[in-house]
Amino acid sequence: MASKVGTKARSPIREFDLIRTLQQRHGRKSSSVIRGIGDDAAVVTSGARQWSVLTTDLLAEGIHFDLRTAMMADIGFRAAAANLSDIAAMGATPQYILVSLAIPRTGTSDQVQQLYRGMMAACRPHRVDLIGGDTSASDSGWFISVTLVGMVPPRKALFRSGARNGDLLYVTGTIGDSLAGLMLLNERPPRKTQRPGTAALSPRHRQFLIGRHLRPTARIAEGQWLSSHRLATSAIDISDGLSGDLRHICEESHVGAELDLGALPLSPACRTYAAARRLDPVALALTGGEDYELLFTLSPRHQAQAEQAAKTLRFRITCVGAIRPARQGIQAVGPDGGTRPLPITSYEHFR
Numbered sequence: 001m002a003s004k005v006g007t008k009a010r011s012p013i014r015e016f017d018l019i020r021t022l023q024q025r026h027g028r029k030s031s032s033v034i035r036g037i038g039d040d041a042a043v044v045t046s047g048a049r050q051w052s053v054l055t056t057d058l059l060a061e062g063i064h065f066d067l068r069t070a071m072m073a074d075i076g077f078r079a080a081a082a083n084l085s086d087i088a089a090m091g092a093t094p095q096y097i098l099v100s101l102a103i104p105r106t107g108t109s110d111q112v113q114q115l116y117r118g119m120m121a122a123c124r125p126h127r128v129d130l131i132g133g134d135t136s137a138s139d140s141g142w143f144i145s146v147t148l149v150g151m152v153p154p155r156k157a158l159f160r161s162g163a164r165n166g167d168l169l170y171v172t173g174t175i176g177d178s179l180a181g182l183m184l185l186n187e188r189p190p191r192k193t194q195r196p197g198t199a200a201l202s203p204r205h206r207q208f209l210i211g212r213h214l215r216p217t218a219r220i221a222e223g224q225w226l227s228s229h230r231l232a233t234s235a236i237d238i239s240d241g242l243s244g245d246l247r248h249i250c251e252e253s254h255v256g257a258e259l260d261l262g263a264l265p266l267s268p269a270c271r272t273y274a275a276a277r278r279l280d281p282v283a284l285a286l287t288g289g290e291d292y293e294l295l296f297t298l299s300p301r302h303q304a305q306a307e308q309a310a311k312t313l314r315f316r317i318t319c320v321g322a323i324r325p326a327r328q329g330i331q332a333v334g335p336d337g338g339t340r341p342l343p344i345t346s347y348e349h350f351r
């Protein structure tokens, strides 16, 4: 999982290179492992009737959250939602959660209760049961490790690796909201004498954006729909930012892509925020991770069927581009129709 809060330590470790090395050196798999390291979740067979889907995330105080600004319940909600989102990206159904905690000496049982209240609030709509974990003391802040277990019918899992040249590129929901919400939270409280434009953001828009950051929705139903009807050829959840996560799909699928910047689905609140702060809303959408929307690809022959069904089911999906041959790389199509290489700006730890 990615985070917007970085470590200041200058370390030679590069997160994605590290993962690739681990995958190559230690990622050998037996025949029951359908997918190991390298996707949103691992997939293993568990009998003929279902595949199990497993994902885990580690959150560290000071790296992923700051207790001076974040509430324990929100931290818990986001931790569970991020893992649920990885399960959604596989097209799977979440079932069980395991939580391991390292608690600093200053931690209180009230904080732990709040944390779990938030986590269970994210899990409850999906009937996910807490079934275990581990607890330790910590001499350096909180550590929260969340593991989610889910299931998917055999051969229905969605991978990052299935995109083909000519497929259409789609996203669910709206993107950029979470980063706008984070930026709002990081702004100093508005004073009477406000900067020009600040007043343009209504309390409703403000609440919406902050809510999208603190309590993101994992697109479980959308993922299940895409997998059960075999609509998507590949999928990933947007946790590192649209441009970075698109790169993951392209690398795993050995393809290129064209992203239509004018087509990105932006919420009215995000547009209003960007206008008020003189920011480019498209930049918010491209670089803002943690929207936890799904980015997926679809064969053009399924386009009409998918769009019609999405309308009936009230799933918001937007076509934002297409898959191209690998040699074209990843291109951004501007408002004038011209293309240029898409800047890749995903968050990496240790950088």
Ligand code: ADP
Pocket: 001, 002, 019, 022, 036, 037, 038, 039, 040, 041, 042, 057, 086, 239, 240
């Ligand atoms: P996401 O953002 O979807 O949570 P990550 O970037 O955290 O994905 O992980 C990508 C892949 O690398 C996943 O398959 C994950 O299980 C694997 N991975 C990440 N860290 C490690 C690690 N320390 N050891 C083994 N596998 C890892």
Ligand code: MG
Pocket: 039, 040, 085, 086, 089, 236, 237, 239
């Ligand atoms: Mg993911």
